[in-house]
Amino acid sequence: MPNVKLNAYNKQNILLTLPKGKTLRDIKWIAVWCQLFTVNFGHVNVPYNFPFPKEQNLGPIPTLGHRTHADAVIIKDEKTLFIRHSTPDAFFLMGTGNKPHEHAVKIPDENGSLNKIRGYRGVDITLRLPDNHTVSSFPNCETIFADQLQVSWEVRHPDIYIQLEGRVGTTPDQYISFGLSGSTQRAQMVGADVVVVFYDSVSQKAKVVDYTLTAKAQCAPQSNSGACPDQVVGGRQDSELILWHYNDGVLKVSYKRKLYTRDDVADEEIIVTNPMVVVAAIGPLNSKKEAAFHNIEYTRASDKPIKILFGKLQNERNCDLLSNPSNVIPSAYYSTVEPWNPSVIYAQNNQVFRVVIGPAGGDRGYTPITGVQSWGIAYWVDDKLIPEIHVQRGDNYTFVVEAGNNPSNQAKYHPLYITDNREGGGGQRPQELNTPNHMVYAGVDLSNSRPDPSPGAGRYCELQLEGIDTANVSNSIEEYRKTLKLIIVGNVATFTWSPDETTPDIVYYQCFTHRNLGWKIVVNSALKLQSLHYIFSIVFPEFAKMRLKCFDSQVMNDY
Numbered sequence: 001m002p003n004v005k006l007n008a009y010n011k012q013n014i015l016l017t018l019p020k021g022k023t024l025r026d027i028k029w030i031a032v033w034c035q036l037f038t039v040n041f042g043h044v045n046v047p048y049n050f051p052f053p054k055e056q057n058l059g060p061i062p063t064l065g066h067r068t069h070a071d072a073v074i075i076k077d078e079k080t081l082f083i084r085h086s087t088p089d090a091f092f093l094m095g096t097g098n099k100p101h102e103h104a105v106k107i108p109d110e111n112g113s114l115n116k117i118r119g120y121r122g123v124d125i126t127l128r129l130p131d132n133h134t135v136s137s138f139p140n141c142e143t144i145f146a147d148q149l150q151v152s153w154e155v156r157h158p159d160i161y162i163q164l165e166g167r168v169g170t171t172p173d174q175y176i177s178f179g180l181s182g183s184t185q186r187a188q189m190v191g192a193d194v195v196v197v198f199y200d201s202v203s204q205k206a207k208v209v210d211y212t213l214t215a216k217a218q219c220a221p222q223s224n225s226g227a228c229p230d231q232v233v234g235g236r237q238d239s240e241l242i243l244w245h246y247n248d249g250v251l252k253v254s255y256k257r258k259l260y261t262r263d264d265v266a267d268e269e270i271i272v273t274n275p276m277v278v279v280a281a282i283g284p285l286n287s288k289k290e291a292a293f294h295n296i297e298y299t300r301a302s303d304k305p306i307k308i309l310f311g312k313l314q315n316e317r318n319c320d321l322l323s324n325p326s327n328v329i330p331s332a333y334y335s336t337v338e339p340w341n342p343s344v345i346y347a348q349n350n351q352v353f354r355v356v357i358g359p360a361g362g363d364r365g366y367t368p369i370t371g372v373q374s375w376g377i378a379y380w381v382d383d384k385l386i387p388e389i390h391v392q393r394g395d396n397y398t399f400v401v402e403a404g405n406n407p408s409n410q411a412k413y414h415p416l417y418i419t420d421n422r423e424g425g426g427g428q429r430p431q432e433l434n435t436p437n438h439m440v441y442a443g444v445d446l447s448n449s450r451p452d453p454s455p456g457a458g459r460y461c462e463l464q465l466e467g468i469d470t471a472n473v474s475n476s477i478e479e480y481r482k483t484l485k486l487i488i489v490g491n492v493a494t495f496t497w498s499p500d501e502t503t504p505d506i507v508y509y510q511c512f513t514h515r516n517l518g519w520k521i522v523v524n525s526a527l528k529l530q531s532l533h534y535i536f537s538i539v540f541p542e543f544a545k546m547r548l549k550c551f552d553s554q555v556m557n558d559y
Contacts, residue, residue, distance in 0.1 A: 006032070015128065075243075081107075083125045092117065092127060105130065138163055139315035142308055144178070144280045145297050150319040151178055151280075155272055155311055160259055161242070164197055165252040166282060167322065173373075174198065174284050175291050176251065177211065180268045181277040187299035187306070189213050189227075192279050193268040195239050196229075196291045197253040199246040206244030208255045210237050211291065212266040217411035218375045218514050219290060222427050225410040226514075227291055235266025250322055272311025280306075284373040286515065287423065293376035295362070339368030340477050343387035349395040355416055355509075356380050356402045357517075358463030358484060362471030365480075372423075372516050379403065379416065379509065379518045380463055385477045386519035389509070393499050393525050399443070401493045402461035403511070405454070412460050415453035415512040417443030418497055424510020424518065427453065441507060442497035453512040459490025499523045 016030075031043035061070040061083075070083045092107035109117045110125050138152035138161065149166035168174040175198040182191025192213045200207050210230040219228035231237055238261040242254040261267040270276065283294035299306060340361065347353075360366035360374035365385055367374050381387050391397055403414035419426065421438040430451050432438040440446060443456035463484040474480035499507075503523050511517040 081127045081129070083127065094129065139317070140310075140312055141317040141319035142306070143319050144278075144299070144306060145282070147320075147322055148297055149176060149178075149280060149282060150322075151278075151308075152317075152319070153308075153310060155259070158258055158260070159256050160270055160272075160310060161254065161256045162195075163252065163254040164195075165250065165322065167249055168198065168246075168251045168282065170249040174282060174296070176253075176280070176282055177291060177294070178280045179211075179278065180270065181279045181299075181305070182213065184277060185305065186301050187277065187279050187303065188301060189279060189281075189298075190215060193266065194279065195255065195257075197244075197251065197255070198285060198289070199244075199251055200289065206241065206246060206251065206253050207289075208239045208241045208253060210235065210239050210257075210266065215411040218286070218292065220410045220428065220513050222430075222513070223407065223410050229290070230263065230266035233266060236261070236263045238263055238267060270310055272309075275307035275309045277305045278308055286373055288515075292373045293360075295376070337363050337472050340364045340385075340474075340480075342369050343384035343477055345382065345384065345387045345389045347389055347391045347395075347397060349392070350398070352398045352400060353381050353389070354400045354402070356461040356463060356486065357404070357412075357414055358385065359465065359469065359471065361385050361477070361480060362469060364471055364474070365477070366516075370516070370519060374516060375514065377414075377517065379414075379511075380481075381509075383481055385480075388520045388522060390522045390524060391499055393501060393503060393523060396496055396498045398494060398496045399456070399509075401443075401456045401458045401495075402488070402490075403456075403458065404460040405457040405490065405493060406460070407513075410513060412462075413457070413513055414517055415443065415455075415457035415493075416509055416518065417441075417453060417456050417512050418507055418509055418521065420504050420507050421510070422508055423515040424508060425513065425515035426451070426510075427513045428515075441499070441503060443495055444512060451512075454493065455495040456493060456512065458493030459488065461486060461488045463487075501525075 018027075027046055029043050029045045032041040033039070034041055058073045058075065060072055073081060073083055075081060092109065094105050094107050106114050107127050108114055108130060110127065112128075138154045140154065141150055141152040143150045145166070147167075149164070152163040152165070154161045162178075164176050164178055166176045168176060175196050177194045177196045179192055179194030182188040190213060194211050194213065196209045196211050198207055199205075211227060212230055212233055212235060213227050214225050214233070215227075217226040219226040219232060221228065221232050224233040229237075239255045239257040242256060244251070244253045246252075257270075259272065260269045279299045281291075281294035281298035282296040283298070284292050284296075286292040345353075356379075357377055358380040360376050360378040365374075366372075366378045369386060378386050381389070399416060401416045403416060404412040405415075407413050415427075417424070417426065418441040419439060420441075421432075426433050426438060426440065426444065429438070433444070433451055434440055434446060440451075443453065445452040445455060463481070464487050466483060466485050470483050471480055474483070505523050507521045507523060509518040509521060
């Protein structure tokens, strides 16, 4: 390869071709290098798990006239077409619509010329699409969230082709959702028909999943409610992935679906003659690779509704290029604010705990404390957000649960039970109950053929915000609690639990119908040590700040 000095470039795009026989899999970095002074002027690394563009074969070009033919047209990436064994003698054109037409755009030949191409006989050709055109370009585009999410589309009856391009962070744990609102007047998540797209790091592919939203709650398969994939609630997966690209925290996914899918269980018809209100969100995935609460961005009912006329007569693109990749959204588990200090309760014999539902505490609460993405709500125990509870084997503890007792309203039905399963949600997998890794210790009656969570299902009491959510500016859980108002409806549920020698050292208080609303219970056998720590904490308050040791003598010596 000749050593040629680079020209000066300013805000220009540069296309580099690797030396013959080399691919990105063979290199670790690309640098701008000064040979004279052997200085690195700047470089980028190629990640070991970089999702390389996937080739797609569009099939052959048949002979319709003038002996034009190609064995295959292969999409190398969004800008590159490879034509195998071509024999044309005309122009290369590209365009939208169902068939070629005179308003198409010329594609330069392999030499960059727009003149009539020469005749080819059995040779391979590589073409680069001109200007800002890509193989996934669509004639219409609307910005949903400025510099975060935009949607492009084209109607090709009876199908519609849609492309979502948005920021999902530099770690593959976030999703984009887009679809039709549950209301014809405003943005409404309940009743919405959406797709959820994300990059799956396990398969190293993008996924497109149809969702139906029946409640503001995580999916509860046992009742077909919440934010669920269509196939979970008896519908079909009708959206079909076409192309995708994920790089620098930006995910671009193209898919198609029928305007009218005939899936009356989970899909709405896309009307092309009237503007339709759309909804969208960006949020984290949970451990099941399902959409969790959209804590990054979403269309709000209070905002001016976004309406799209999918059947526009004149093409219109109201989108700008997403800005510098340095502005990408961080990982769902990363926050620019400090998490709160977790609450801890050292329980005494016969202690009574009151459990209600409340907010999860934004970027400072449930997620940073547990390392697990929340759905936006969580258990509050004795006015503390998901405290870590320390108990003693042989003692008795009573839980007064006020987290909902109406199973027909799954969004407000959160029976509490005690289990060794970290996530909970045993009602979603009843066949697992009382098996290794999902033992039940209290809160659910398993004496009959069907598990009964009524011991842990009491009236619905919720700590609600009285104004805007101040979680990210509150300095502590106690300070945040002062901004919440307790709403009470119905009768309580009560159960008593006595951990014994068969109880593991770590168990969890969790929701029976949903995952990840509660947290940890530490089960201890050192009764004397715990009592001593409790007494000293009362007599000498500063003692409560000390780290509890394993033996009484160590505690006394440290003190």
